Amino acid sequence: MSPTVEDRVPVLVVGGSLVGLSASLFLGRLGVRHMLVEKHSDTSRHPRGRGNNVRTMELYRVAGAEQRIREAASVLADNHGILQTPSLTGEEQEWLFKEIDPGGGLARFSPAGWCLCSQNDLEPVLVRCAREHGGDLRFHTELLSFDQDREGVTAVVKNRDTGEHTTVHADYLIAADGPRSPARERLGIGQTGPGDLFHNVSITFRAPALAAAVGDRRFIACYLTNPEADGALLPVDNQEEWVFHAPWHPDRVETLEDFTDERCIDHIRRATGVPDMDVEITGKAPWHAAERVAERYSEGRVFLAGDSAHEMSPTGAFGSNTGIQDAHNLAWKLAAVVNGWAGPGLLDTYESERQPVARATSARASARSAEHSHPGYAAAPGAGGGRQSGVLTVALGYSYPRGAVAGADPELPVVPARMQLTGAPGTRAPHMWLRRAGVRLSTLDLYEQSLVLLTGPDGEGWRTAAARAAERWSLDLPAYSIGDRPEDDLAPDEGADWAEAHGTTPQGAVLVRPDGFVAWRAPGTAADLAGELDAALAKVLCRG
Numbered sequence: 366m367s368p369t370v371e372d373r374v375p376v377l378v379v380g381g382s383l384v385g386l387s388a389s390l391f392l393g394r395l396g397v398r399h400m401l402v403e404k405h406s407d408t409s410r411h412p413r414g415r416g417n418n419v420r421t422m423e424l425y426r427v428a429g430a431e432q433r434i435r436e437a438a439s440v441l442a443d444n445h446g447i448l449q450t451p452s453l454t455g456e457e458q459e460w461l462f463k464e465i466d467p468g469g470g471l472a473r474f475s476p477a478g479w480c481l482c483s484q485n486d487l488e489p490v491l492v493r494c495a496r497e498h499g500g501d502l503r504f505h506t507e508l509l510s511f512d513q514d515r516e517g518v519t520a521v522v523k524n525r526d527t528g529e530h531t532t533v534h535a536d537y538l539i540a541a542d543g544p545r546s547p548a549r550e551r552l553g554i555g556q557t558g559p560g561d562l563f564h565n566v567s568i569t570f571r572a573p574a575l576a577a578a579v580g581d582r583r584f585i586a587c588y589l590t591n592p593e594a595d596g597a598l599l600p601v602d603n604q605e606e607w608v609f610h611a612p613w614h615p616d617r618v619e620t621l622e623d624f625t626d627e628r629c630i631d632h633i634r635r636a637t638g639v640p641d642m643d644v645e646i647t648g649k650a651p652w653h654a655a656e657r658v659a660e661r662y663s664e665g666r667v668f669l670a671g672d673s674a675h676e677m678s679p680t681g682a683f684g685s686n687t688g689i690q691d692a693h694n695l696a697w698k699l700a701a702v703v704n705g706w707a708g709p710g711l712l713d714t715y716e717s718e719r720q721p722v723a724r725a726t727s728a729r730a731s732a733r734s735a736e737h738s739h740p741g742y743a744a745a746p747g748a749g750g751g752r753q754s755g756v757l758t759v760a761l762g763y764s765y766p767r768g769a770v771a772g773a774d775p776e777l778p779v780v781p782a783r784m785q786l787t788g789a790p791g792t793r794a795p796h797m798w799l800r801r802a803g804v805r806l807s808t809l810d811l812y813e814q815s816l817v818l819l820t821g822p823d824g825e826g827w828r829t830a831a832a833r834a835a836e837r838w839s840l841d842l843p844a845y846s847i848g849d850r851p852e853d854d855l856a857p858d859e860g861a862d863w864a865e866a867h868g869t870t871p872q873g874a875v876l877v878r879p880d881g882f883v884a885w886r887a888p889g890t891a892a893d894l895a896g897e898l899d900a901a902l903a904k905v906l907c908r909g
Contacts, residue, residue, distance in 0.1 A: 369530045374400045374501070375703045377520055377533050379508045379548060380541035381405070383414060383484060384671030384688040386491035386502075387424075388539055391696035393498030394428050394813065395879075397703055400533060401500060402522045404507040408488035411650050412601050412608055413567060415441070415483040416585070416682025418760040420793070422477035423881070424693050427813045430494045431477065437490050438482035440602050441585075449588040452638030453578040453598075461588075474761060474786060475796050476807035481585060483601070484685075508547070511538060513665045537699055537712075538667045541692070544655070546673030552664040558657040562678055562731060563739070564613040565597075566621065568629050569648040573605045578639050588740055594635035595740045609633050612740055613651065621651055654678045654734070656727045662716035668695055674719070677727035680734040681756050687726050691719050697879040698769070701906065706840035710907030711769055718768035725780040729759050758784050765791040769878065771885040771901035788867035790886055794877045795866045799847065799855040812881040815841040816905075818898075821863050822848030823871040826891030830898055838902055844874075876901060 376392060378385050381403025389401045417425075417434070425431045435442070445465050450458035465479045496502060503522075509530070511520035518538045522531050540548030579587075579600070587598040597610040611632055613619060630644045655676040662669050671688030678684075695715050701707035733756070762784045766777040773791035786795050796807050811817050820827040824846065831844035845854040847863040857863055867875045869888050876885040876898070885901035887894045903909050 369532060371532045371534065372400065373534045374398055375536045376400075376539065376699055377402070377518065377535040377537070378539045378541060379520075380539075380543060380671070380673075381502065381504060382409065382541065382543070382671075383488060383491070383685050384692050385539070385541035386488060386495055387689045388541060388670060388692035388696055389495040389500040389502060390428055390430065390491055390498060391424075391693050392700065393495055393500045395696060395700035396499075397696070397700045399500065400535075401495075401502045402506040402508055403502075403504045404525065406505040406525075408492060408504075409484045411567065411648060412483035412485050412569065412599070412606075413650075413652070414487075414682075414685045415481050415599070416686070417480045417482055417487070418682060418686045419471060419475050419477050419479055419757070420761050421686045421689050422480050423475060423809055424689065426477050427810060427881075428494070430490060433490045433494065434482055434487060435480055437486040438480050441481040441483075441600065444481055444583045444585050444600060444603070446584050447586050447588065448582060448584045449590060451590050452636075453575075453587070453589070454638035465585075471757065474757075474784065476798075476809060508542070511548070511551070511667070513538075513667060518666050536666065536703060539670055539692070539695065540667060540673050541670045541688070542673055544653070544657075544672040544676050546669065548667060549659060549669055549673050552667060554664060554669070555660045556657040557660055558655075558676075558727065559731070560655055560657060562654040562656060562734065564615055564651065564653050565610040565740075566613045566624050566629075567650045567652055568609045568611060568624075568633070568646060569601070570607055570609065570629070570633065571605050571645040571647060572607060572633070572642055574642050575607060575637065575639065576604050578637060578642075579603075589636040590740070591636055591638075594632050596632065596636050597740050598637065609636070610652075610740065621649075624649060654739075656731050658720065658723050658727060662720055663712070668712070668715060670695060675723035675727055677723075677730040678734040678739070679730075680739050681730050681759070683726050683730045683759065686760065687723055690722075691715075693880055694719055701879075706838070706906065708907035708909075711905075714768040714907075718765040721766075721779045722763050725763070726759055729780065755783075758782075761793065762786065764789075764793075765882060769884065769905045769907070770882070771876075771904045788869065788875055788883055788886060790883050792883055794875070794881050794883050797861050797863065797866050798858045800858075801855050809881050811845065812877050813879055815843065815879060816884065816902075817877045818842060818844040818874055819863070819867065819877065820844060820846050820874040821871045822846055822850050822853055824874055824891065826895070827874040827887075830891040830895040833895075834898055834902060837899070838906070838908065840906075874898075876905075878905070 376399040378401040446463040447461040505525045509521045520533045599608040626646045657676045670691040770791045818831045828844040835842035847855045872890045874887045878884045884905045
């Protein structure tokens with residue numbers, strides 16, 4: 366019989382892919398002791414999930430990982446846009462979009478930017494960063510079972526190298542265990558949505574001669590539309606290493622075994638229009654595009670995150686980004702509850718905030734697949750029609766009309782038709798550049814460890830109100846005044862108006878959550894509204 370040991374942690378994370386590793390990093394940054402178990406022996410070796418949107422990069426920026434990720438992604442730093450063409454060697458071609466950020470307009474909204482970093486390059490960075498912040502990461506370790514009661518979760522995990530079983534006692538469990546989540550199945554949580562959309566086989570290959578056919582077209586992906594050999598081509602190093610997504614039709618009794626090396630080589634040659642090209646197949650992996658959202662995001666002390674909570678079409682790179690943002694939303698709330706400065710009801714707001722975002726985002730991802738005629742996707746008539754929010758608005762402009770916010774408009778659209786980062790409660794706080802002791806930083810760099818109160822030079826009373834509230838509620842609540850006086854904590858860039866950017870008055874204040882979302886906004890002075898700050902904290906932290 367295998368030996369059994371016991372361990373005790375506040376949080377157990379199941380799944381060591383992008384979402385689980387991100388959860389570990391975020392929890393570690395917040396000082397929450399945790400264990401992560403992953404049944405595979407190492408991080409992903411397949412180049413997939415490469416599009417990291419601006420909101421995800423903001424989170425990695427605040428977590429101290431952004432620069433390392435950009436270094437890992439440097440080989441694809443100059444790749445932009447999606448090209449659609451019947452062949453790489455023909456004259457007919459169309460850019461579905463050529464630049465991710467044409468004109469550089471994104472800088473108005475964020476200190477970060479998009480980053481093309483494949484999963485096999487990103488995950489090792491996350492492993493290193495998570496371990497540096499105390500993450501107990503155990504690869505080749507499988508979750509065998511779990512039970513829960515009012516006091517916590519008891520899980521049994523198995524080291525697949527030694528056979529040793531460990532009983533883990535945790536306060537909470539994060540199930541980031543993929544689209545076929547055993548944890549979700551065990552909890553009996555169903556899913557809603559259209560279901561499977563299309564299937565592909567992702568083929569990695571070496572073809573040094575392909576770079577000549579691609580030329581100077583540095584695309585993120587190229588949709589090759591030859592009806593006899595369609596698919597999507599993605600560069601790995603722009604030189605020799607490539608990925609080809611070939612449509613797979615299991616509904617036509619087509620099996621993975623049918624994708625022999627010979628068939629794949631022939632398909633790639635015909636799709637690219639280079640019939641005599643030397644191709645060496647180095648790997649194959651099936652993947653499934655689907656639109657599904659879990660009916661519930663939690664059961665008791667177990668929370669779903671990432672693909673276990675939602676699946677969406679890959680077009681627009683929304684899936685993994687939405688999951689990473691799930692992990693961030695959940696991490697600060699778990700930290701607040703575990704460390705005692707929020708009530709357990711705060712964890713209920715994870716579903717009320719993140720589930721509507723997943724529903725809206727997954728629908729937008731499917732619509733974008735239809736708009737782009739993604740290879741392998743036979744969209745229903747009318748799919749993708751009508752006015753749609755742009756990718757940036759979906760990625761950055763989503764909001765929380767209900768949840769851990771006070772004073773949010775309940776009719777606020779989860780994804781607006783256009784970007785509206787105006788400081789309204791329930792939206793991501795506006796970005797503006799500041800200076801502190803000669804160092805330039807963004808307002809977003811202030812948000813991670815605690816709630817933060819921002820005010821202007823005319824809001825002196827708010828600093829006193831924040832100090833009193835922090836003592837009353839036994840929490841950290843730093844208050845920063847933004848102005849040009851020597852006594853102000855932060856100085857805005859020349860010409861920047863703090864109050865206007867945040868939709869308040871020079872005498873007002875804005876309360877911002879650790880995830881950078883506006884929790885509450887006051888248009889007047891502390892003398893008039895300090896009592897409302899207490900009421901807002903009670904609502905946001907579920908400490909009535």
